[in-house]
Amino acid sequence: MVRIAILADPHFHDVDFDPVGEGGGAHALRTLFDTTESTRIFNESGPAFRAALDDVVSRGISLVVIAGDLTDDGQVFNWRAVNALLDEYRAKGLRFFATPGNHDLFAMGGRHHDKRFLLADGSNRLVSSNPASGADVISAEMYCPGYPDVMPMMADLGYVPGPDDLNWETPFGTNPDWATRSYQVRSPDGGTIETMLDASYLVEPIEGLWLLSLDANVYRPNNRADVEAGAPAFRDCTDVGWNAVLTDKPHLLTWAADVAQRARHLGKRLIAFSHYPVVDPLNGSGEDERRLLGDTGFVRRMPEPAVASALAAAGVEVHFSGHWHINNTASYHGAAGSIVNVAVPSLVAYPPGYKLVDIEPEGLRIETVSVRQARGYDVAFAGYAAEARRDGLAADALVHAASHGAFIDAHLHALVRYRYLPKEWPTDLARLVPLLSLDAVAQLADAEPINSTALNPLPLAGEPSLFDLVVDWYALRKGADLAKSAIPAERMAHYRSLIGSYGKREWPEGSLQRQLALLLSIMGRYLQREPSLWFHIAQPGGVVSLSAAAPISARRELAET
Ligand SMILES: [Fe+2]
Numbered sequence: 284m285v286r287i288a289i290l291a292d293p294h295f296h297d298v299d300f301d302p303v304g305e306g307g308g309a310h311a312l313r314t315l316f317d318t319t320e321s322t323r324i325f326n327e328s329g330p331a332f333r334a335a336l337d338d339v340v341s342r343g344i345s346l347v348v349i350a351g352d353l354t355d356d357g358q359v360f361n362w363r364a365v366n367a368l369l370d371e372y373r374a375k376g377l378r379f380f381a382t383p384g385n386h387d388l389f390a391m392g393g394r395h396h397d398k399r400f401l402l403a404d405g406s407n408r409l410v411s412s413n414p415a416s417g418a419d420v421i422s423a424e425m426y427c428p429g430y431p432d433v434m435p436m437m438a439d440l441g442y443v444p445g446p447d448d449l450n451w452e453t454p455f456g457t458n459p460d461w462a463t464r465s466y467q468v469r470s471p472d473g474g475t476i477e478t479m480l481d482a483s484y485l486v487e488p489i490e491g492l493w494l495l496s497l498d499a500n501v502y503r504p505n506n507r508a509d510v511e512a513g514a515p516a517f518r519d520c521t522d523v524g525w526n527a528v529l530t531d532k533p534h535l536l537t538w539a540a541d542v543a544q545r546a547r548h549l550g551k552r553l554i555a556f557s558h559y560p561v562v563d564p565l566n567g568s569g570e571d572e573r574r575l576l577g578d579t580g581f582v583r584r585m586p587e588p589a590v591a592s593a594l595a596a597a598g599v600e601v602h603f604s605g606h607w608h609i610n611n612t613a614s615y616h617g618a619a620g621s622i623v624n625v626a627v628p629s630l631v632a633y634p635p636g637y638k639l640v641d642i643e644p645e646g647l648r649i650e651t652v653s654v655r656q657a658r659g660y661d662v663a664f665a666g667y668a669a670e671a672r673r674d675g676l677a678a679d680a681l682v683h684a685a686s687h688g689a690f691i692d693a694h695l696h697a698l699v700r701y702r703y704l705p706k707e708w709p710t711d712l713a714r715l716v717p718l719l720s721l722d723a724v725a726q727l728a729d730a731e732p733i734n735s736t737a738l739n740p741l742p743l744a745g746e747p748s749l750f751d752l753v754v755d756w757y758a759l760r761k762g763a764d765l766a767k768s769a770i771p772a773e774r775m776a777h778y779r780s781l782i783g784s785y786g787k788r789e790w791p792e793g794s795l796q797r798q799l800a801l802l803l804s805i806m807g808r809y810l811q812r813e814p815s816l817w818f819h820i821a822q823p824g825g826v827v828s829l830s831a832a833a834p835i836s837a838r839r840e841l842a843e844t
Pocket residue numbers: 292294352384386606607608629
């Protein structure tokens with residue numbers, strides 16, 4: 284049996300970056316304001332990454348896969364710092380294999396970044412790589428380069444063969460020279476054709492294990508007329524994911540099919556990974572989400588069924604993904620074959636964790652490790668407190684968090700309050716969420732349909748409120764069974780009862796009950812997802828089946844002791 288670790292989205296940010304050479308540390312603390320507006324936390328990324336890697340070392344594992352977004356935003360200073368950190372762990376026996384995420388680089392030429400960094404009095408200054416930005420500080424180190432400059436910094440992450448590798452290749456052959464590793468990508472009107480590097484590789488680091496790293500970043504050029512009118516030269520690949528791979532990088536599918544066929548023939552265990560999921564991680568709830576909330580970030584990023592079908596047809600049976608910062612397992616079974624997508628959580632978003640994979644003759648056994656303890660998780664708390672005092676921010680739950688996990692729990696609450704409800708929810712419903720008690724929600728299931736704008740919520744206020752349910756809704760969406768096990772049984776029973784009562788009848792379009800029914804129906808789908816805490820992927824004769832497995836060990840959470 285071989286055990287490997289699979290991490291995703293560590294988003295390493297070096298808080299000690301010193302843009303003007305002032306000496307000392309912590310010159311690059313991101314603000315609390317930016318943190319609560321973002322789906323991930325920043326300053327805590329170093330402590331969390333170290334905690335996960337320390338745990339990997341303590342388990343005697345040596346092979347570590349990182350499914351993209353290794354750095355915060357691909358800035359030069361972060362590449363330098365994360366490489367120094369990885370070297371520390373290489374000295375402890377770890378070997379890393381990565382795939383590029385959308386935050387690691389940008390197309391061929393890169394792009395500028397600017398961020399606000401905290402000062403001691405709680406104010407902040409804007410630091411940018413763009414000399415024309417008017418920022419307080421200009422630093423070339425803030426720039427996120429493109430493939431040609433980033434790949435040499437990532438070389439030791441599997442992108443070139445190691446001296447002891449038993450097999451190593453790319454879609455273009457066995458030559459690691461980047462001059463041989465490119466393809467052409469076109470603008471929507473076909474008028475602009477650009478040459479783009481492809482960082483995919485296959486490696487056999489130990490006998491019998493083939494790690495297939497698929498570079499699913501697609502940077503499409505914009506039409507020339509749009510660029511002349513001010514559009515950037517390339518489109519961001521954040522939302523398109525694998526849907527664009529099917530059209531713009533078909534060579535990846537052809538190569539994956541060839542690799543999978545050879546793996547079967549030679550008896551190699553094939554584990555594929557890329558930054559983006561290939562199977563719907565939300566159990567078919569996307570359409571209801573579109574009806575309730577419109578075009579949210581998750582809905583925009585949903586892989587089409589054609590993606591899973593194409594990879595299953597290619598013979599890829601297991602794929603690990605990052606990007607969504609969620610914990611989830613989803614399988615696709617179609618005429619072309621079957622594939623399981625394991626969505627690996629981030630270390631800097633709810634739920635913080637990573638995956639252990641036991642490779643056994645009869646299949647894979649997968650455990651999710653929660654990373655809720657991280658030494659130095661409070662590195663930015665004094666800065667946050669100064670900022671909160673200065674700007675009048677409500678930050679008590681955040682700055683008094685007793686652990687990395689508690690900080691992320693508090694961040695999820697803040698995210699729902701300051702980002703999701705005001706920015707993604709219909710205003711009429713968002714107004715009611717903090718007020719309506721769950722008892723009132725239960726009563727409304729037996730009432731006549733009412734329009735949300737016509738409802739006076741004040742007499743219906745109370746605890747627990749619909750806000751508590753919405754926080755748990757997001758926790759379940761992101762955490763699957765990691766969240767399920769964290770929500771008290773009584774509250775879960777209450778939710779199941781509400782799901783049942785709202786599902787009993789059709790509610791008219793435009794009614795509050797229709798919105799609540801959609802919310803609860805989506806929650807029901809989250810609760811029905813496949814196991815992800817411990818499960819087993821059996822592959823007898825190429826047929827993929829999933830089953831809950833006995834835990835590898837009783838230790839699910841990193842103990843602080
Ligand atoms: Fe990410």
